[in-house]
Each structure stands twice: as structure tokens, then as C-alpha cells.
Amino acid sequence: MTSTATSTDMTGTVEPRLRVPFVIAHAGESAPQSLSFVNKPFSGLRLVYDNPRRGDEVGRVLRARVLNNRRGEPQWKLLNTARQWRCMEKLLCQVCGRVATDPKTGRIPWITTATAFREIPGDADSGLTSAPPTCAACIPESLSMCPRLHVSSAVWTVARREPAAILADMYSPDLNGRPVHTGERNFFVGLDEPDLLRYALATQLVVRIEDMQPAPHLAGTP
Ligand SMILES: [Zn+2]
Structure with missing residues (x-):
């Protein structure tokens, strides 16, 4: 699922290059996003795709369409929405794409980084993260x-993870009712916030990880 490569530097030494992690977006994976607002009888105004397809909506969430072919240059600062979501739902490793859960203990190894982790006040053993798990290897x-x-x-x-929120591009209707991007990207919207979800195009799934136990032995350092 992942590729390794080598590069030759000026001295002719062959150095292994880092693998492109499974979850990273590639330049050839962007898909057109043709959006509109519809006014639904009970839920009111809601962002939708012009030609809705199965898989666009996950519960009350409209999910950004992307291709899933890993073609083109890696976009190191961007995650592929389809693979990020799949890693969270299936507990796949964000680097190699294989199952991350330890078969012996049933626990899930997870790296948290300051940029992709949010503490939950009053709950020291849980947190919110948009970064999928990473297998021990x-x-x-x-x-x-x-x-x-x-x-x-x-x-x-x-011990487990539960879907909790999304990171989203936010839209609002212009005077003609057409969606205009508000400029907000990676905007945090809880799955319990229907009044914001209706204006959101989700690019990442955020999960709540629970019963977090420090695992410095997995870091590979003494
Ligand atoms: Zn892995």
C-alpha cells in the first residue's frame, strides 16, 4: 500500500527516503466540488452536492469528495479525506494503511501531536484528535x-475511539442563495451541532480517544 524510494545525493550515497504516509493527499486526487444550498422542509437550509451520490453524506455530515488513487506528488500538509476517514473508521495505520490495533492486547497505538490534539476539560484520560492511529511497527x-x-x-x-466532530470548510449562502466559502478551513464542528453542520463540508473526521495510557516503550527509544 505504501511505496519506498531511494535517492542518490551529490556524493553518490544512496539514502532511503521516507515513505509517503497512506493518509497524505496526492496532487492528482482533487475532485470538483459543485455545491448548492437546498431548503429542506424540516431541517431548513443545508449544503449539498449538485448531483448527490452515495457516500457524500455520513449521517448529518456532508463529506468532501476526493479521488483515492495516490497519483501525483504528495501534498505533505494535506490529508486525503477518504483515506483519513477510513483510517478512523476501520482503525487503520495512517502510515502503512494496515490494521493498527494490537491483536494481543486489543489496544490501539496512537501518536498525538500538539497540532492535531485537543484536551477534554475534566477528562484527563480522553482527548480529541484528527490524526488517525499509527501501528506499532x-x-x-x-x-x-x-x-x-x-x-x-x-x-x-x-482502548477505543468514537466519532466526535469534523474539521470542515464552511460555506454561507450569498444573496442568490449560492454557497460562498467563508474562508474558514479546518473549522471544528461537533457532531452534536446540527446548526453548524448544515453549512459545513467535512474534510476530516475527529474522534474522541478514550482510556489513553502512555506507551513510551513503543517509541523505540530506551
Ligand atoms: Zn503502520
Whole structure:
């Protein structure tokens, strides 16, 4: 599912290059987003695709359409919505795309980073994150990328995860009722906020991870 590559530097030394993580978006995966607002009898104004398809809506969430072919250059700062969502739902490793759960313990290894983690006040054992799990085998490689990305990180195992929110592009209707992007990206909307969900195009699923236990032994350092 992932590819490795080597590069030759100026001295002719062959160096292994980092794998492109499963969850990273590629340049050839963008899809046209033709949106409108409809006025539904009971729920009121709601953002929809012009030509709705199965899979656009997950519960009350409108999910951004993307291709899933891993073609083109990696977009290191962007996650592919389809793969990010699948990793969260199926508990797949964000680096290799394989099952992340430890078959022996049933617990899920998880790296949290300051940029993709939110504490829950009054609940020290849980948190909210948009970063999918990372399997034990991929954790050392993944941690080695954190300093390059200038993010701090911690390693945990967790007992379970529950969908809790989305990160979304937000839209509002113009005078003619057509959707206009408000400029808000990665806007946090709880799944219990229907009045915001109706204006949101989700790009990532946020889950609540529960029973977090520190797992420094998985980091591969003594
Ligand atoms: Zn992995």
C-alpha cells in the first residue's frame, strides 16, 4: 500500500527516503466540488452536492469528495479525506494503511501531536484528535518525522475511539442563495451541532480517544 524510494545525493550515497504516509493527499486526487444550498422542509437550509451520490453524506455530515488513487506528488500538509476517514473508521495505520490495533492486547497505538490534539476539560484520560492511529511497527519512523515537521508528539495506547466532530470548510449562502466559502478551513464542528453542520463540508473526521495510557516503550527509544 505504501511505496519506498531511494535517492542518490551529490556524493553518490544512496539514502532511503521516507515513505509517503497512506493518509497524505496526492496532487492528482482533487475532485470538483459543485455545491448548492437546498431548503429542506424540516431541517431548513443545508449544503449539498449538485448531483448527490452515495457516500457524500455520513449521517448529518456532508463529506468532501476526493479521488483515492495516490497519483501525483504528495501534498505533505494535506490529508486525503477518504483515506483519513477510513483510517478512523476501520482503525487503520495512517502510515502503512494496515490494521493498527494490537491483536494481543486489543489496544490501539496512537501518536498525538500538539497540532492535531485537543484536551477534554475534566477528562484527563480522553482527548480529541484528527490524526488517525499509527501501528506499532510504524511508530519509530513516524516519530522521526515529527522534528522535521516541527511538531511535538507523545505515544499512547487507547482502548477505543468514537466519532466526535469534523474539521470542515464552511460555506454561507450569498444573496442568490449560492454557497460562498467563508474562508474558514479546518473549522471544528461537533457532531452534536446540527446548526453548524448544515453549512459545513467535512474534510476530516475527529474522534474522541478514550482510556489513553502512555506507551513510551513503543517509541523505540530506551
Ligand atoms: Zn503502520
